[in-house]
Amino acid sequence: MESFTPIASTVGGVLIGLASIMVLRIQGRVAGISGICGSLLRPSRGDVGWRVGFTLGLIASGAAALLLSPAHVSTAGAPTLALTAVAGVLVGFGTRLGNGCTSGHGVCGISRLSRRSIVATATFMAVAGVMVFVTRHLLGGGA
Amino acid sequence: MQTLLGTLAGLVFGAGLVISGMAQPAKVLAFLDVAGNWDPSLAFVMGSAIAVYAPLYRYIIKRTTPVYTQQFMVVANHTIDRPLLLGAGIFGAGWGLAGFCPGPGIVSAGSGASTGLTFALAMVFGMLLFEAYQRATAALARDRQDAGAASSGA
Numbered sequence: 001m002e003s004f005t006p007i008a009s010t011v012g013g014v015l016i017g018l019a020s021i022m023v024l025r026i027q028g029r030v031a032g033i034s035g036i037c038g039s040l041l042r043p044s045r046g047d048v049g050w051r052v053g054f055t056l057g058l059i060a061s062g063a064a065a066l067l068l069s070p071a072h073v074s075t076a077g078a079p080t081l082a083l084t085a086v087a088g089v090l091v092g093f094g095t096r097l098g099n100g101c102t103s104g105h106g107v108c109g110i111s112r113l114s115r116r117s118i119v120a121t122a123t124f125m126a127v128a129g130v131m132v133f134v135t136r137h138l139l140g141g142g143a
Numbered sequence: 144m145q146t147l148l149g150t151l152a153g154l155v156f157g158a159g160l161v162i163s164g165m166a167q168p169a170k171v172l173a174f175l176d177v178a179g180n181w182d183p184s185l186a187f188v189m190g191s192a193i194a195v196y197a198p199l200y201r202y203i204i205k206r207t208t209p210v211y212t213q214q215f216m217v218v219a220n221h222t223i224d225r226p227l228l229l230g231a232g233i234f235g236a237g238w239g240l241a242g243f244c245p246g247p248g249i250v251s252a253g254s255g256a257s258t259g260l261t262f263a264l265a266m267v268f269g270m271l272l273f274e275a276y277q278r279a280t281a282a283l284a285r286d287r288q289d290a291g292a293a294s295s296g297a
Binding site: 005008016031041066093099115119123126 | 177
């Protein structure tokens, strides 16, 4: 993994920041992906269209990436499908319980200096780091 | 129009995830692997996103109102409670296990990758599980309240 990409990652981050600003300016809401998509499971009138659009935009960008630069959506290094499914359930449940994910807490919340978001981000980063340490170095799984 | 603008925002957000490297589990896991061959790239994603969002956020909520809603729906909740910590912990465990958080998971599903599709479907299932959990705890709280009211009334 000798692929340090500070420039591409900065450019990507700027786009993420701008897209989040669009959501704020247009809908008056925090751009948290788990909230934008998760709220569709409990839809409220007049608040569905933009959420569906946003989710479709995410899906379309994945499809576009496959055509333009498949390496950018390579899933190499991911665990087995069974473990991926377990991870998906944890991410779905955890982000709804904790009211946010990397975008809502990590980007928007920290930008607002929200104490809740700072604590939440520190928590999920730390737990994710421990999880990687355990699977890679203690159990000797992945790369 | 609202849906169209939402789609545009989703496309820009997704492009950001793709370009930044967030949609590659290998890169995410390398970022989280501080004890291994650490790749700090993804710190630049969060750093630059915040550098863009923070100043514009301040300007926008002071000087404007949202185009399509009455007011900014930004929570002013400061309580660090158990659901927040527990939820963040459970999310972190899943993120560290697969290398996907919600946005990149959906992007990966859009690319047609079986890993991404599996992750996204499982994530929706996890969210539905939470809805059920929330309904169950709300019902339990109501029962307790009813029981309390009944016993105090007796």
